[in-house]
Amino acid sequence: MRLSDISRLSWDQVKRRKVVTALCAAGISIGCAAIIVAMSIGESAQLYIEKQMNSYLNMDEITVRANSGAFTDNSGSAADNEALQKGLLTRQKLDIMRQISQVSAAAPYRQLGHMQLSTLDHLTSQYSTELLGTDFDTLTAFGHSFLYGGPSDLAGTIVLNYGATLGLMDEETKQSLQEQMSGNYYDKAVIDQMNSYNRIPTALYQKQVRFLFYTPEGEAYSSPLRVVGVLRKPSGVSEDNLAYDKKGYVSLQTAEMLQKELKLGGEISGDFNSIIVKVDDQDHIEQVERQIQKLTVTTETNLHQKERLAGEFKILKAAALGIGVFILIIASISIVVAMTMSTYQRRRQIGIMKVLGANLSQIRNLFIVEAALLGLLGGLLGVLFSYWIVWGINGLIYRLADEQDSVIIFIPLATIPVGMAFALATGVFSGIYPAISASRTDALTAIRRD
Amino acid sequence: MLQVEELSHSFKNGNEITAVLHDISFRVHKGQMVALLGSSGSGKSTLLNLMAGLMKPTEGNIFIAGHSISAMNENKLAEFRRKHIGFIFQAYELLANLTVRENIELPLVFQSVQPSVRRKKALELLEKVGIPDKADLFPSQLSGGQQQRVSIARSLITEPSVIFADEPTGNLDTRTEEEILAILKTLNQTLHTTFIIVTHEREVAAQTEHILTLRDGSLVTDRQKVAEVLPSGGIAIETK
Numbered sequence: 001m002r003l004s005d006i007s008r009l010s011w012d013q014v015k016r017r018k019v020v021t022a023l024c025a026a027g028i029s030i031g032c033a034a035i036i037v038a039m040s041i042g043e044s045a046q047l048y049i050e051k052q053m054n055s056y057l058n059m060d061e062i063t064v065r066a067n068s069g070a071f072t073d074n075s076g077s078a079a080d081n082e083a084l085q086k087g088l089l090t091r092q093k094l095d096i097m098r099q100i101s102q103v104s105a106a107a108p109y110r111q112l113g114h115m116q117l118s119t120l121d122h123l124t125s126q127y128s129t130e131l132l133g134t135d136f137d138t139l140t141a142f143g144h145s146f147l148y149g150g151p152s153d154l155a156g157t158i159v160l161n162y163g164a165t166l167g168l169m170d171e172e173t174k175q176s177l178q179e180q181m182s183g184n185y186y187d188k189a190v191i192d193q194m195n196s197y198n199r200i201p202t203a204l205y206q207k208q209v210r211f212l213f214y215t216p217e218g219e220a221y222s223s224p225l226r227v228v229g230v231l232r233k234p235s236g237v238s239e240d241n242l243a244y245d246k247k248g249y250v251s252l253q254t255a256e257m258l259q260k261e262l263k264l265g266g267e268i269s270g271d272f273n274s275i276i277v278k279v280d281d282q283d284h285i286e287q288v289e290r291q292i293q294k295l296t297v298t299t300e301t302n303l304h305q306k307e308r309l310a311g312e313f314k315i316l317k318a319a320a321l322g323i324g325v326f327i328l329i330i331a332s333i334s335i336v337v338a339m340t341m342s343t344y345q346r347r348r349q350i351g352i353m354k355v356l357g358a359n360l361s362q363i364r365n366l367f368i369v370e371a372a373l374l375g376l377l378g379g380l381l382g383v384l385f386s387y388w389i390v391w392g393i394n395g396l397i398y399r400l401a402d403e404q405d406s407v408i409i410f411i412p413l414a415t416i417p418v419g420m421a422f423a424l425a426t427g428v429f430s431g432i433y434p435a436i437s438a439s440r441t442d443a444l445t446a447i448r449r450d
Numbered sequence: 451m452l453q454v455e456e457l458s459h460s461f462k463n464g465n466e467i468t469a470v471l472h473d474i475s476f477r478v479h480k481g482q483m484v485a486l487l488g489s490s491g492s493g494k495s496t497l498l499n500l501m502a503g504l505m506k507p508t509e510g511n512i513f514i515a516g517h518s519i520s521a522m523n524e525n526k527l528a529e530f531r532r533k534h535i536g537f538i539f540q541a542y543e544l545l546a547n548l549t550v551r552e553n554i555e556l557p558l559v560f561q562s563v564q565p566s567v568r569r570k571k572a573l574e575l576l577e578k579v580g581i582p583d584k585a586d587l588f589p590s591q592l593s594g595g596q597q598q599r600v601s602i603a604r605s606l607i608t609e610p611s612v613i614f615a616d617e618p619t620g621n622l623d624t625r626t627e628e629e630i631l632a633i634l635k636t637l638n639q640t641l642h643t644t645f646i647i648v649t650h651e652r653e654v655a656a657q658t659e660h661i662l663t664l665r666d667g668s669l670v671t672d673r674q675k676v677a678e679v680l681p682s683g684g685i686a687i688e689t690k
């Protein structure tokens with residue numbers, strides 16, 4: 001019997017027996033949709049958390065520090081000094097790191113610490129700003145883009161991130177807020193008022209700012225620095241978090257100048273405190289890390305966080321798949337019942353076919369293909385349902401979530417063939433018993449009219 | 451063509467055994483049209499089912515086109531029926547979800563014949579049974595007589611060695627009955643297909659060349675129509 005004939009005859013039955021088709025397809029579609037939605041939620045949540053972790057933990061970056069023994073120590077022997085020199089972070093090592101093929105950027109950093117940023121008209125924030133010396137040119141390579149201005153080679157200039165421009169207020173407002181807060185730490189109205197103050201940006205581009213540093217001798221102000229650039233706010237970070245994330249970038253030359261001027265303590269082993277290496281793909285992190293370690297420096301990544309997360313999501317996805325499969329098993333029982341009933345109702349038809357020369361396997365194949373078609377139909381409906389369900393969930397999240405950048409559920413393309421395959425397999429397996437039962441129908445009994 | 455040898459059949463009902471057919475032997479040659487006549491309970495339907503391989507005989511042998519069908523398993527029988535046997539039922543037994551043409555093609559579908567070949571043959575047969583314009587209609591859109599014509603066309607499509615017709619006019623009025631019998635006779639004469647017609651109506655049997663009369667499970671001769679009595683006591687029907 002030709003496959004086209006089997007398919008045509010089976011499809012004809014699927015079309016003809018609308019109630020049985022609807023019941024079976026509905027059962028399978030629910031199972032298929034459950035699998036697709038469950039897997040999609042798992043994938044989406046993993047991606048969202050990975051994205052969030054990336055924005056906080058920078059998973060594609062390697063932090064390189066001087067080797068643990070590489071601090072200035074005048075009491076060491078000549079041999080020790082040589083070992084210490086090997087562990088330093090030097091410009092030469094930075095250049096080597098930049099030449100590694102999987103490295104997309106490497107930025108040297110000189111950390112000057114957290115200080116109070118102040119405008120010349122004494123606007124300050126409640127939170128301190130981290131002052132960093134780096135190569136301005138590397139900022140864009142690390143995913144930053146400029147809202148205003150751009151990098152400048154001139155000494156005495158600064159680039160601020162978006163968070164550093166938020167929440168600047170005069171001393172009087174600051175005092176008033178602090179007074180309101182004192183004793184009312186859980187008052188929502190006061191918290192909301194403070195949050196809204198902290199979200200207000202100040203136009204600092206081309207303005208002069210300075211830093212206040214507290215020394216044992218008292219307060220020390222830096223020389224004014226001209227703001228030559230303001231970075232855009234990064235995606236995936238809430239407004240509240242932006243207000244806490246305040247950074248100011250100066251050139252390495254300016255950093256050295258400020259260090260001397262503000263008499264900042266701390267020793268720098270080599271040319272920089274640290275180097276951040278950005279790798280083109282998270283999969284290359286380990287490989288690049290091994291290469292960097294050959295330069296006798298200490299490296300640090302957050303890769304273990306990703307591995308831990310992947311392990312947890314593996315369990316979550318397996319559980320989701322299990323729920324979907326369980327629903328499909330329940331659905332398959334409905335198919336077995338519906339198909340067996342259908343077999344009984346069609347005994348006469350089966351009998352006629354057998355009298356006309358259909359053999360056991362031909363009858364069996366007709367029923368299995370019919371069940372497979374029900375599975376396919378259920379699978380297609382399931383895909384459609386899963387899109388509706390995901391659309392509904394996203395609508396719900398959008399309404400309920402406070403944050404604009406909350407998790408968005410999407411259906412990864414790979415889950416569709418998985419769902420379809422399960423639906424088809426359910427159809428075929430559920431059709432086996434009714435098919436065997438149909439093929440064993442006694443032709444004579446079936447066509448006899450009493 | 452069709453040879454029945456010392457055929458007996460009985461049913462077991464608990465401890466009781468009911469004999470339905472007793473020692474039946476006869477031979478039908480190619481192209482003959484034979485009526486199997488008997489009243490209700492005479493065993494004619496059981497004999498038809500045995501000859502068609504739908505039942506296994508308790509004793510005896512049945513040969514069709516030189517093949518002993520008694521020894522065949524279910525799949526072999528299905529294949530044999532597909533190639534050598536055609537059926538015409540009293541209640542037509544057309545599949546309601548298939549068109550007239552598709553119903554006629556059905557036995558060839560089980561033989562994996564090309565759709566274009568099937569289609570051509572089905573249309574030719576529809577022409578032969580006199581309803582060429584009904585190809586795309588469904589059985590429910592036809593009269594009883596037309597449905598039986600479709601059933602006849604379906605039985606012929608595999609060019610079988612023998613066609614078994616079980617009360618083919620049982621559901622039809624007198625005029626349609628005559629039309630159907632006329633078609634069967636014409637097809638028998640033009641295509642030389644062997645027909646075995648089971649009936650309880652003497653008028654229908656009278657339309658055939660030969661009559662085998664069954665009474666209480668035994669074959670009785672019809673002297674006007676029987677040409678030869680076999681040594682075993684059976685009857686051989688020779689072409690006139």
